[in-house]
């Protein structure tokens with residue numbers, strides 16, 4: 008285009024610096040409504056924490072929902088936006104959770120936690136934010152190594168490789184010989200946790216913002232092109248292996264961070280619960296929300312957690328009205344209901360709540376404007 | 389004589405026992421419009437796929453601007469199965485992925501249109517700019533590549549404007565009518581900044597009027613972007629009208645080659661292809 | 669000789685479990701060959717066969733409960749295909765994979781609900797549960813029966829695929845789904861038939877497998893399923909002899925690893941094998957390289 012204005016050496020001149028600055032300012036300006044909404048959401052949470060009792064189920068839903076939102080969005084990046092079928096989410100979360108736990112348990116607590124392993128062999132701690140990033144990096148490293156052989160081929164095998172990996176990593180972390188690091192099959196505990204609901208919200212929203220920025224970038228477009236048609240994407244000069252690898256690794260990074268947050272939420276970590284069923288649940292969330300919709304995933308995370316932890320809990324407990332036992336209600340029934348829901352959605356509503364659409368502020372505004380106009384028109388007639 | 393831009397040497401593609409392409413040796417010179425014709429199943433698309441790296445040819449090589457970009461010798465099971473001449477010179481194995489070849493400057497369209505259906509018309513073109521931008525995933529996410537991005541957007545807009553597609557910019561590619569989808573696919577190929585454009589049956593499904601427009605369109609873009617065009621086509625009017633030279637394939641083998649009038653007079657071609665078309 | 673004497677039980681166990689994996693792997697490889705679908709629910713159908721036997725044999729004599737178990741499993745396989753996969757024939761690949769996961773999740777959760785998550789004792793099937801000594805090793809008769817039965821069934825299956833009309837239709841569909849559809853192959857019946865064969869073999873496999881392992885849990889199908897799939901990839905997905913050989917190799921290697929006391933890694937081995945085969949020979953031992961038509 009205009010060769011004169013292009014800086015060939017890639018040196019950033021002062022005017023360009025100003026430009027970059029105004030560019031990021033522009034980003035904030037463009038999205039100020041979003042940022043305002045987010046800020047007010049934080050404020051509401053702070054207020055709620057003052058008003059409601061700490062034990063309120065609402066906080067459980069908000070905390071866990073925020074964490075699952077991050078994990079679901081990260082899964083969506085890989086499965087929904089790039090069309091790779093990865094089933095390793097639980098495994099990557101496990102890695103994140105352990106890395107976080109291992110490197111943040113305070114030195115003075117180690118003797119007690121690692122009581123069967125002489126206090127363990129790691130004798131330093133890192134600050135919490137560093138540990139969160141390490142958690143992500145460790146998960147990403149594993150993803151990279153799995154992706155290296157698998158993503159060069161037809162991506163069919165990714166599903167089975169990741170599922171297998173997730174099963175095996177669990178056994179690996181519980182292995183006795185690794186006890187000095189992972190505490191074997193014993194709990195990791197006494198690492199720093201969060202008390203405020205705001206914490207997972209802030210971390211999640213930062214991570215999700217980054218994912219959204221990625222999805223809307225040039226790379227995100229390339230991912231979607233791969234999802235739509237691999238052959239055509241390659242013909243457009245997109246290196247399939249590289250881009251699949253990027254998407255899968257980045258997705259796993261955020262799954263790792265999500266795992267670390269989950270560890271903080273649970274206050275303890277053990278390998279056993281990070282089963283395939285956990286991955287299936289996250290997949291369920293993504294499908295309900297709409298494969299290829301970030302806002303869909305976020306919405307459906309809160310919905311799913313609210314149902315499973317709160318609203319539909321009653322399905323799991325035997326209930327009597329007088330001496331009449333309500334049929335079906337018993338331990339495990341809730342999950343049966345969930346699995347039926349997922350089948351119904353997959354077979355009849357494959358778009359989920361949102362399809363590939365997003366709730367954007369513009370769309371909301373337009374919607375309200377229309378509503379308003381309609382209202383005023385009706386008044387006029 | 390203009391520079392040679394594309395040369396294939398004894399290109400052979402065998403699927404199991406089916407030899408789809410046999411010893412294809414062709415030349416395309418810079419600035420030409422060359423057509424590849426032949427009955428259905430003759431191996432034309434297979435030839436394109438071998439040139440663009442979608443298939444690994446079983447034997448033979450392809451060079452582009454004098455540089456060997458693809459070359460292969462029977463590998464694995466094909467060593468035994470190979471139906472071509474035995475004891476030929478052993479070729480080095482060069483089998484790049486299609487994206488590498490696109491980067492070198494060969495762009496293509498597909499016989500059955502392959503657009504990115506969930507992307508808009510604009511994004512379909514923009515995707516093609518991705519590979520040329522100097523960026524990495526970090527700078528792209530943080531928008532530090534905004535200069536590149538701005539340029540890509542401007543260039544894509546300009547391209548859409550030239551192709552009269554600007555008004556459909558924000559429509560989903562899949563929602564365009566068939567003719568426009570064809571045009572979008574060509575525009576998208578142009579966006580990769582190619583030197584050589586391969587068109588696979590660009591006029592398929594078009595009426596005579598649309599075909600005529602397409603002929604003009606191809607000549608126009610060829611001149612405008614300094615392209616060399618190599619195309620597969622069934623519409624003889626189109627082929628005869630705009631191509632400088634024609635290669636004729638039948639059952640994977642080259643049966644004739646020359647200027648349109650030479651090919652038209654060639655008896656083998658008439659038997660194999662034009663004769664059939666006349667009967668129909 | 670001394671080595672063989674001490675390690676014979678492991679090797680026998682390996683051959684036996686290999687045969688059981690083989691019976692599951694055939695279901696995977698046939699379905700993948702035709703539909704290009706990893707049928708994630710297949711391992712769970714195997715698990716349901718286990719529970720069906722547990723509950724049926726509680727009230728019915730074995731000579732009824734065994735055939736009934738097989739029939740139920742076959743019906744389940746058939747129903748899963750008709751209800752969860754058939755409606756998605758033209759949907760994106762991702763949808764049908766998710767549907768398969770959904771079925772797997774559903775079967776596991778139903779099993780958990782019905783059993784309250786408790787492991788169930790598998791009934792003792794007379795004769796095959798009896799002990800037998802081979803050389804110095806003592807083992808159950810099932811260990812010896814499994815490989816023989818597997819081989820017999822596989823030969824029968826190969827003959828069926830080679831010489832019957834439906835077998836020919838299967839091969840045609842595996843080669844080129846669209847064209848065979850155009851040529852008038854009744855794809856739906858062929859697909860159903862494939863699932864029926866797969867489930868039938870999985871039912872037999874489950875009889876042998878659980879007789880060996882004695883208990884059934886809701887996730888009992890997951891690991892054998894995963895391993896059987898890897899076996900199918902190892903042998904070259906789509907190839908029945910490949911799947912069988914792959915399964916025997918995995919079964920034997922796994923037990924050799926146990927023999928060296930590396931039990932933790934016997935599962936990890938399968939996974940490592942998958943990675944190795946994908947790096948070294950992605951088409952597997954007997955798979956043919958095919959190029960997707962563009």
Ligand SMILES: Nc1ncnc2c1ncn2[C@@H]1O[C@H](COP(=O)(O)OP(=O)(O)O)[C@@H](O)[C@H]1O
Pocket residue numbers: 403406408426427428429430431432433434435959960961962
């Ligand atoms: N990926 C493939 N696998 C097997 N056979 C193929 C493949 N691609 C093309 N063929 C076969 O090669 C032959 C030539 O096909 P093609 O190049 O598409 O012909 P056309 O000249 O009509 O473009 C046909 O017989 C076709 O069936």
Ligand SMILES: [Mg+2]
Pocket residue numbers: 432433434499
């Ligand atoms: Mg063709």
